[in-house]
Amino acid sequence: MKFMFAFVFCMTLLTVFGAVAQDHTGGKSPAVLESDLDKMSYVIGLQFGSSMREVGMEVSLSALSAAIEDALKDREPALSEEEMTAAQGKLREVVTAKREEMMKKQQEENAAAGAKNTAAAEAFLKENGAREGVKTTASGLQYEVITEGDGPNPKASDTVTVNYKGSLIDGTVFDSSYERGEPATFQVGQLIPGWVEALPMMKVGSKWKLYIHPDLGYGDRDMGKITPGSLLVFEMELLEIKGAANGGANQTITIN
Numbered sequence: 001m002k003f004m005f006a007f008v009f010c011m012t013l014l015t016v017f018g019a020v021a022q023d024h025t026g027g028k029s030p031a032v033l034e035s036d037l038d039k040m041s042y043v044i045g046l047q048f049g050s051s052m053r054e055v056g057m058e059v060s061l062s063a064l065s066a067a068i069e070d071a072l073k074d075r076e077p078a079l080s081e082e083e084m085t086a087a088q089g090k091l092r093e094v095v096t097a098k099r100e101e102m103m104k105k106q107q108e109e110n111a112a113a114g115a116k117n118t119a120a121a122e123a124f125l126k127e128n129g130a131r132e133g134v135k136t137t138a139s140g141l142q143y144e145v146i147t148e149g150d151g152p153n154p155k156a157s158d159t160v161t162v163n164y165k166g167s168l169i170d171g172t173v174f175d176s177s178y179e180r181g182e183p184a185t186f187q188v189g190q191l192i193p194g195w196v197e198a199l200p201m202m203k204v205g206s207k208w209k210l211y212i213h214p215d216l217g218y219g220d221r222d223m224g225k226i227t228p229g230s231l232l233v234f235e236m237e238l239l240e241i242k243g244a245a246n247g248g249a250n251q252t253i254t255i256n
Contacts, residue, residue, distance in 0.1 A: 114220040117229030142211035149205020156189035161240040174225040
């Protein structure tokens with residue numbers, strides 16, 4: 001188990017080390033690294049130290065260095081079992097407090113971004129709704145019919161096959177079945193509210209453009225490229241109805 005933990009830790013370094021390649025405020029390192037062993041050891045320490053800095057964890061470099069040396073040389077620890085247990089308990093308290101602090105900060109940042117993006121979304125929808133050909137439903141969903149199909153309409157319980165491209169107000173594409181080269185299959189009733197409302201209004205063969213208020217999209221959730229409060233724009237083709245789904249977990253649009 002201990003070997004596996006050490007192995008996984010080393011493999012993690014190989015996959016996430018690129019995260020430390022950024023601008024630095026502390027000047028150039030004075031370290032002299034000559035051998036491959038020096039460089040590999042430095043990589044381990046650099047990644048560990050970067051992780052501690054990113055979460056705001058304060059450490060004693062001398063104590064940390066001594067602990068690493070003691071462990072590598074299989075020395076008896078400088079702390080008794082009771083002291084070790086007490087220190088581990090204190091560490092858990094500090095880590096928990098840091099995690100809560102970071103979560104609170106992230107929530108505050110998301111709320112601020114959400115308010116700003118939602119205001120921009122509502123201004124866009126107000127102007128967009130006045131354009132010829134744009135229809136607005138009671139929920140605030142806006143859509144344009146690009147091509148009207150003549151097939152049946154799906155129900156919320158149906159599974160459908162669609163081609164779509166999702167983008168933000170600024171044109172940034174966050175997902176596209178066209179780019180992946182194959183359509184996507186979803187259960188209608190388990191998608192975002194904007195899709196759940198739009199799809200049953202579409203006939204097979206239709207192509208629509210949707211303008212989705214954040215309340216009908218991902219709301220204040222941070223979805224990577226889709227920041228909190230973002231308005232979503234979808235070009236969507238309804239290709240096929242595959243019939244009623246057999247249940248399953250909620251489905252979301254893949255965000256690349």
